[in-house]
Amino acid sequence: xxxxxxxxxxCDPGHDDAITMILANANDKIxxxxxxxxxxxxxxxxxxxxxxxxxxxxGLDVAVAEGSNRPMVRETQIAESIHGDSGLDxxxxxDVPKTPVHDQHAVDLIIEKVLESDGDLTLVPTGPLTxxxxxxxxxxxxxxxxxxxVLMGGGTFGNWTPAAEFNIWVDAEAAKVVxxxxxxxxxxxxxxxxxxxxxxxxxxxFAGVDNDVSEFVVxxxxxxxxTYKEVFGFDGAPIHDACTVAYLxxxxxxxxxxxxxxxxxxxxxxxxxxxxxxxxxxxxxxNVNFAQGLDxxxxxxxxxxxxxxxxx
Numbered sequence: 001x002x003x004x005x006x007x008x009x010x011c012d013p014g015h016d017d018a019i020t021m022i023l024a025n026a027n028d029k030i031x032x033x034x035x036x037x038x039x040x041x042x043x044x045x046x047x048x049x050x051x052x053x054x055x056x057x058x059g060l061d062v063a064v065a066e067g068s069n070r071p072m073v074r075e076t077q078i079a080e081s082i083h084g085d086s087g088l089d090x091x092x093x094x095d096v097p098k099t100p101v102h103d104q105h106a107v108d109l110i111i112e113k114v115l116e117s118d119g120d121l122t123l124v125p126t127g128p129l130t131x132x133x134x135x136x137x138x139x140x141x142x143x144x145x146x147x148x149x150v151l152m153g154g155g156t157f158g159n160w161t162p163a164a165e166f167n168i169w170v171d172a173e174a175a176k177v178v179x180x181x182x183x184x185x186x187x188x189x190x191x192x193x194x195x196x197x198x199x200x201x202x203x204x205x206f207a208g209v210d211n212d213v214s215e216f217v218v219x220x221x222x223x224x225x226x227t228y229k230e231v232f233g234f235d236g237a238p239i240h241d242a243c244t245v246a247y248l249x250x251x252x253x254x255x256x257x258x259x260x261x262x263x264x265x266x267x268x269x270x271x272x273x274x275x276x277x278x279x280x281x282x283x284x285x286x287n288v289n290f291a292q293g294l295d296x297x298x299x300x301x302x303x304x305x306x307x308x309x310x311x312x
Contacts, residue, residue, distance in 0.1 A: 005248050007122045009126070013054060017047075020124075021060065022213060022306060022307070036110060037064070037106060040128045043069065067105060068130040081227065114146055115139070115141065133178050191291070203222060224237035243294065261288040
């Protein structure tokens, strides 16, 4: 019997966030309850605008709520060198999407949705964890009602500093709140997401699907691949965030292990580091299901199949 996962996509679109929305919307195993946005790849007004644009393109009719415009204690940091000034540079996008901004703040919408749920709501953060942490702090009653948090962030190495991945580095204090909350966490960090690099061959494969959504994805990936080549020297564009939804659709695509992960918030050089205890040297109780590997063939098949569900 197929199990449908009810999710809130908490994101900062972002090329790979957009592809995550496309994958989630295309699969019957995922029921999107809301989309919430946070400052991260670009400022929060731009991430909300981009989420609304993606909803228009894929025909997704859910509340899109704008959220936290800065980290819990630090100043806003963005990644325009990767995602461009708009956050979705590459495709030509409408200035004014039809999908409106929801009248609630994202934090309040998350609280409302979780409290109204039967404990069957999964949070899928693919940006900094500010909204999730703020919701937990504002209304602690939501914590035991969250079924699972499936997030993109962290890793055993960094991409924004030598020690820290961007999403965690932007708001390590928020990450600390979330990782210490006791909610079950599945973590998709750089160790696994760098294995999901869309090369020219992958992009050509998606172009062959030949509909409006696949064309949008191809334009996203061509820009994203170019910036990853310029900044990191990669030959492909890592589709980091889509790993979260792929896992919810088919966990067997991924190799995972239960480990302890703690968040560094005080280090001079290691702020934002996810300290992944792979060898169990601390003796601390595992708090994360940590993804280490994926079946690339099945991952790309899943994305191609998703694109094929959209009409020409």
